Amino acid sequence: MEGFLTEVSTKVNQTKEPGILFQESAPRRSNKTIKLDLGNPKNIAIALKEQPDFETVNAILQHLALAVDSNGLNLAIPSPKSAQIADTIVTTTIPDFWGAIKTTPSSRNALLTCLRNGNGIGAILSRLRSLVVDARKKKPDDGSRGSSEQLGDLVDVLERTIEGGRTSLLVREDIRKYAPNKVQERLIWKEYVGQVASGRLISIVAEAEDVIKQSHTLKKVSWIGNGREYSLWLGRNLSILLENSSNDVDALVIDMLAKSLGIGYLDHLIKPVIDGIITKRSTAAFEKHLRPLKAHEQRKYFNAIIECLTKQYLSANIVEKGSGPLPSSPKISGAASLISGLIDRNEVLQGHTVTLVTQSPLNTLDDSLDGRRSVIAALARNEDKLHDALEKCFRLFGDAFYINHTPLLQQEALAQNLLVACSYVQRSQPMFLTMMAKSTHHISGTSNRIAASSPRARLLGMIVGTVISKLVDKLAAQLKFDLEGDEAIEKQWFEQLVQVNDELGSLADLQVPEKISKASLKAKGPGVEIRSKPSKSRSNPRAPEIPTPRIVEILDDSGSDDDDDLLAYDKPDSDPEDDTEDPTEINRNKVVAPVYIRDLLAGLRDQENYERHELALATAPALIRRKANFGTEVDDHITELASVLTGLNDNLDLPKFGQQRQQALIALLLAKPGPVAQWLARSFFSGDYSITQRVSMLIAMGLGARELAGLKDTSTEEFIPPAASFPSKELAPHLHKIYASEADPVSRITASMAKSMLAPMAADAADRLSGPSVLKVRTFSSRMEVEKRRSKPIPNALAHLVADNFFFPLTGRWWIAVRSSSSADGSLYTSTHLLAPFLRTLALLIHAAGPNTMSLSQMTREFWELLLFARNFAVEDKSVMGALLFAFLMILETSEDRERIANDQAKELLETQEWVRLVFERMGAGTDEDDKLRALAAGVLVRCQEVVDKYQRRMVGAMMEY
Numbered sequence: 001m002e003g004f005l006t007e008v009s010t011k012v013n014q015t016k017e018p019g020i021l022f023q024e025s026a027p028r029r030s031n032k033t034i035k036l037d038l039g040n041p042k043n044i045a046i047a048l049k050e051q052p053d054f055e056t057v058n059a060i061l062q063h064l065a066l067a068v069d070s071n072g073l074n075l076a077i078p079s080p081k082s083a084q085i086a087d088t089i090v091t092t093t094i095p096d097f098w099g100a101i102k103t104t105p106s107s108r109n110a111l112l113t114c115l116r117n118g119n120g121i122g123a124i125l126s127r128l129r130s131l132v133v134d135a136r137k138k139k140p141d142d143g144s145r146g147s148s149e150q151l152g153d154l155v156d157v158l159e160r161t162i163e164g165g166r167t168s169l170l171v172r173e174d175i176r177k178y179a180p181n182k183v184q185e186r187l188i189w190k191e192y193v194g195q196v197a198s199g200r201l202i203s204i205v206a207e208a209e210d211v212i213k214q215s216h217t218l219k220k221v222s223w224i225g226n227g228r229e230y231s232l233w234l235g236r237n238l239s240i241l242l243e244n245s246s247n248d249v250d251a252l253v254i255d256m257l258a259k260s261l262g263i264g265y266l267d268h269l270i271k272p273v274i275d276g277i278i279t280k281r282s283t284a285a286f287e288k289h290l291r292p293l294k295a296h297e298q299r300k301y302f303n304a305i306i307e308c309l310t311k312q313y314l315s316a317n318i319v320e321k322g323s324g325p326l327p328s329s330p331k332i333s334g335a336a337s338l339i340s341g342l343i344d345r346n347e348v349l350q351g352h353t354v355t356l357v358t359q360s361p362l363n364t365l366d367d368s369l370d371g372r373r374s375v376i377a378a379l380a381r382n383e384d385k386l387h388d389a390l391e392k393c394f395r396l397f398g399d400a401f402y403i404n405h406t407p408l409l410q411q412e413a414l415a416q417n418l419l420v421a422c423s424y425v426q427r428s429q430p431m432f433l434t435m436m437a438k439s440t441h442h443i444s445g446t447s448n449r450i451a452a453s454s455p456r457a458r459l460l461g462m463i464v465g466t467v468i469s470k471l472v473d474k475l476a477a478q479l480k481f482d483l484e485g486d487e488a489i490e491k492q493w494f495e496q497l498v499q500v501n502d503e504l505g506s507l508a509d510l511q512v513p514e515k516i517s518k519a520s521l522k523a524k525g526p527g528v529e530i531r532s533k534p535s536k537s538r539s540n541p542r543a544p545e546i547p548t549p550r551i552v553e554i555l556d557d558s559g560s561d562d563d564d565d566l567l568a569y570d571k572p573d574s575d576p577e578d579d580t581e582d583p584t585e586i587n588r589n590k591v592v593a594p595v596y597i598r599d600l601l602a603g604l605r606d607q608e609n610y611e612r613h614e615l616a617l618a619t620a621p622a623l624i625r626r627k628a629n630f631g632t633e634v635d636d637h638i639t640e641l642a643s644v645l646t647g648l649n650d651n652l653d654l655p656k657f658g659q660q661r662q663q664a665l666i667a668l669l670l671a672k673p674g675p676v677a678q679w680l681a682r683s684f685f686s687g688d689y690s691i692t693q694r695v696s697m698l699i700a701m702g703l704g705a706r707e708l709a710g711l712k713d714t715s716t717e718e719f720i721p722p723a724a725s726f727p728s729k730e731l732a733p734h735l736h737k738i739y740a741s742e743a744d745p746v747s748r749i750t751a752s753m754a755k756s757m758l759a760p761m762a763a764d765a766a767d768r769l770s771g772p773s774v775l776k777v778r779t780f781s782s783r784m785e786v787e788k789r790r791s792k793p794i795p796n797a798l799a800h801l802v803a804d805n806f807f808f809p810l811t812g813r814w815w816i817a818v819r820s821s822s823s824a825d826g827s828l829y830t831s832t833h834l835l836a837p838f839l840r841t842l843a844l845l846i847h848a849a850g851p852n853t854m855s856l857s858q859m860t861r862e863f864w865e866l867l868l869f870a871r872n873f874a875v876e877d878k879s880v881m882g883a884l885l886f887a888f889l890m891i892l893e894t895s896e897d898r899e900r901i902a903n904d905q906a907k908e909l910l911e912t913q914e915w916v917r918l919v920f921e922r923m924g925a926g927t928d929e930d931d932k933l934r935a936l937a938a939g940v941l942v943r944c945q946e947v948v949d950k951y952q953r954r955m956v957g958a959m960m961e962y
Contacts, residue, residue, distance in 0.1 A: 041073045041081040048088045057097055061089075061110035076117040076174040078188060083119055090115075090123040090154070098153045108160070115161045117171055118192040124158050125195065128204050135211045148215035151208045155222050158205070162196065162224075165236035165272075169244055172252055189252045196237075197259040202230050231265035232272060239276030242285040253289050258297055266304035267311070274308055274338070278510050283341030295348045302342065302349050303362055309335045310364040310371035311686075313510050326496050332370050333505025336377035340504055343378060353379050357417050358392040363816050366413045367682045373420060377502035380424040387432055390425055393418040394436055397464065398445010403452050407862070409812025415460045419467060419497035426471055426498065437472045453904060454858040456803065459487060463494045471498060486800060593619045597633040597641070600624075604644050607651050614654055620645070621663035628671035638672055642679050646693055662699060662745075669704035673798075674805040677701060681809035685817050691833050702746050702841040705806055708798040709848040750840045750886050753847065754936060798848055803855035807845050811862050814838070818869075832877045835870065839883040842866075843890040851896040857904065860891055864908045867891075871915060878929055881919070885936035888912055892943035902951035913944040 044060055052060075064075060064085070075082045089111070094101075101107045114120060128151065135147040161167075171192055179185035195201065206225040212218040223229040238260065241253050260269060277283050290298055314331050343349040356365060356375055365371050380386050396402055397414055425433045436442060442465075449461020462481040469479035483491050591611045594600040600623055603616025624641070627633050634641070645664050650657040669676045680697045683689065689697075798806075817829045828834065842863055849856060867887050874880040895901055901909060920937040924930050 041085065044073075045081070045084050045088055048085070048093055051096075054097060054100055057093060057101075058104070058107050058110075061101075061107055061114060065110040065113040074174075074178045075114050075119050076171070076188075077178050077180075077184075078119055078191070083123075086115070086119040086123040087126075090120075090127045094153055094157055095150050098157065102156070102160075111157075112161050115157070116167065117174060118188060118195065120161065121158070121192070121195050121201075124154055124161075125200060125204055128154055128158075128208050132204070132207050132211055135214075148212045148217050151212055152217065152219070155205055155208055155212075155224070158201070159222055159224060162201075162233075165233070165240045168192075168196070168237040168256065169240050172241070186251065186255075190255060193256050193259045197234060197256055197263060199263050202227055202263075227263075227265050228268045231263060231268035234260055234263065235269040235272035238269070239272045242273070242289065243276055243280060245285055245289070249288055249292060254292050257289060257301070258293055261297055261300055266300065267308055270301065270304040270308050271312065274305065274312075277338065278507050281507050283338055283507075287342050287344075287346065290342065291346055298346070298348050299352050302352060305342070306339070306356065306371065306375065307362060307364045309338065309374070309510075310368045314368060314370040314374070326500055328500075328502050329370065330505055330509035332374045332377065332502050334507055334509030335371070335374035336502055337504045337507055338510070339375060339378035340381055344381070350379075350382060350385050354385055354389045354392065357389045357421065358396055358414070360410070360413065363686055363813065366409055366813075366816065367686065369416060372413065372417055373500060373502050376417065376420050376424065377504065380428075381504070383428060386421060386424060387429070390418070390421045390433075390436060391441070393421060394439065394441045394445065398441055398448050398461075400448045403448055403454070403457050407812030407815045408454070408456050408808045408858070410816070411457065411460060415464050415494070416497055418464060419494060420500050422468065422471065423498045423500050427501070430472075433468075434472045437468050442468070454861065455855055456808070456858055459483075459490075463491050466491065467495050467498055470495070591615050594623065597623070597627060597637045601637060601640060601644060604648065610652050613652060617648075617654065617657065617660045617664070620660065621667045624664060624667040624671055628667070634668075634671045638668070638676065639679065641668055642676060642683075646680070646683060646687070646689065646697060658696075662696060662703075665696065665700035666704045666707065669700055670707060673704070673708055673801050677704075677801070677805040678809055681806070681813060684810070685813040685829070694834060695837050698837050698841040699746050701806060701810075702749075702844040705798050705802060705845050705848045706749075708801070709850065710797075711848055746837055746840050746844065749844065750883075754886055754889070754932075754939075799850060799853045802845055802849040802853065803859055807842065807849075807855075807859050808862070810838070810842060810845075811866055814866065830870075830873050832873075832880055835873055836877075836879045836883040839867070839870065839880070839887045843883075843887040846887075846890055846894050849894075851894055856895065857900060860895055860901075861905065863887070864891060864905060864912075868908065868911060878933060882929075882933055882936065885916070885919075885933065885940055888916065888940045889936060889943065892940065892947075898947050899951060902947055902954055906954075909944055909947060913941065913948065916940045916944070 044064070047056060048060060064073075073079075073081055073085075075086055093111075101111055115124065131147045131151050131154070135151070172189065175185055175188050175192075179188060201224050205222050209218060209222060209225050223233070238253075238256060241250075241256065245253055263269065273286065277286055290301060293301070314335060339353075343353055353375060356362065357372070357379065360366055360372075365375070376386075376389075379389060393414060397411075397418055403411070422433055446461055446465040449465070450458055452458050452461070462483070465479050466481055469477075473479070591609070593615055594603055600616055600620055603612050604620070606616075607613050624634060642665075645661060645668065648661055654660075665680075669680070680701055684694050684697045814829060829838070846856075846859060846863065849859065853859070867884060870880070870884055874884045892901075916937050920934060920941060923934050923937065
């Protein structure tokens, strides 16, 4: 038994720095030399586990980073040996030696090369997942370092391993070089694609960062955990793979394209791919690898390309109808060339392009005429598909169901597409256009348009019918309608659409010009250098002085009193900044208020300089209002101003940031009401903005519309409530902005308007309960007193703008967003944070437009349908319920023609009355909020009952067909 037992001594080494364990070795390893055989994979794994020194680790990593050794070991090819070594490097080597490896370039590059494959990334993912689980269970790990520190090191290693756009290309080259056969090559690549293109890295890194945040050791946020930045990285890898693909179709690239669709953020994923196509001046590689994908995958990529082209490359300027002709643009031609290169030999995408022209599922195409022009120009090369698209446009444009139930925004886009398609067909096949103009679809469709209840739908039908008749009929037989004012100007603008002829251009037209660098400025001339040199010579104290004549003061001590009659000036007041004796602390470069719009934009963008940014924001409303009707500064920078103001964040914690930005947005809206309102409506639904920024857009549209209509109130001038009488009972300023209901001026206006509308009903009810009218004493006022109280009529400048520029862009895009396939977008615009202010803003627009607006009937119809649909989202939220009831009440108050409501909206009226009655009965009483909701519901019921009682017979007859 004595031979079976051996005495063992153990010694624990304590290092001075607990995070570095490689500085001292155990005595057992120092006394016993291990012979390292790099040609034996088993010996390498054992050596990594036996706590080697840094020199041994470096030698192993350098060997593994090279090509396949004599035993066929390579970490890029999955095998039991390679998996064991990769796991040992991740679980043992990185926690012990990463502090030294990352500071040694050769060791760091070797380690990253070893892990830049499916084995290495898989080992990192497994280790990250286990550490996250242990940290959440508060289970101590078996290492000497904490889980948060190991997680931070592994995330750092993972970032360095996959960073760069050539990562996937290097992995593919290694797999093709060392894979035994094609089958294993495809399997190994699919494993890598499953890791990087499925969202695994994003989710696990995000979880790891949450754990690190809890330990307060997070130094920086990883780009891998950000979906947008990671999608950009994946898009750059796809672009480089496509650029380096062979002439044949690469099945590995197709696998990665198909898998990348599931990661989301398609707009960020496709942007580097389009940049690569433009740089290479060819769509052949992408088109070749796009064609073998499934049909729905091809359509997803094509939709993403159209959206990216429309947002990033085509014009987004604010253009008014009738402002001038529609010339060809190099950007449109370049985009058409790119689209044409993708659909020329692809039957699936050709059919989908026809769908985009007729029934566009993309919000960006409905907003961008340039985008639709590029799509139609690309489709025009295929006459059969173009004729198919034109025929479907005619059929859909005149469909009665489409006219009554489609948002006017989409109807207007379809009318524009129809006329642009007619321009191409007229030049290539005029007989086909004549046949379509004489077809039943166009004749009955024009009749349906003229018979529509919507004034806007009728106008579109008259304009399209007139323009097409002018193309195909003789002068005596042409269809004519007498249009005046803005309608005649809009008709002239639509007539220009049949003259559009966008040719296919070059992909180089989409190239974004690089910013001017300092070197280019120097190359332009010596002006830059000449300006900088004198300042250096003036500040040089050692510059030699040139002797010049000097003026010397001669002191006279004669005591002459000749200057006794001169009055001495007082000394100027001292500058507070000059009180200090340290000259380095005196600021001579004082900020001045901007006097030009370009200076204002520079100050708004400069968020590093507190004083300049604060002064620019404070002077923005007054400067925009002053410059609106003076020169063209505001017109030239209107898009840029709108973009900067809406995207502004309070990074400097300015005291009146919200009020001043809101005033600036309102001033900009009043400067150019139509274009800015359309831009705000488009940005509200398609821009990358926060909820606060989107609400500020709605407030600007609502309050700006009221000011245009002459309905000024204190809410348009002051957005911050007055100081409370008892400051001790008020929250801190930053919390007061969040929880105070008065912070939203639209809510204050709607509350006051609700009181003013409900007050007459309450007074009438009180009169009925107080007794017969004969017993009441009525006091009469003199005519002079009545005239004093009567407000003078103000011209309503909003009436002819509100429908096409304010109201319909908001409602149309809301329907598109809610009915779109993306549930995330729909849930955003139906959330309680946005739906309540959205409904209040639309109600304010209805009220500001007034009962005499020509488009009030169509606005009422579309708004009523929207409110009935929004009932589903108001059941569990009282703020949405209040906004919904207020909107119903505003419709009934504004529509003075009650007979029209009984004739045209009988079904909606009865449905609203029944639903509000249920709400009134189920609404509990007691709290102030419940009492306000019950009062609003009672007001809606009273107004509904008034219409029903007066036109009951007519409504019953109208409902017989329903």
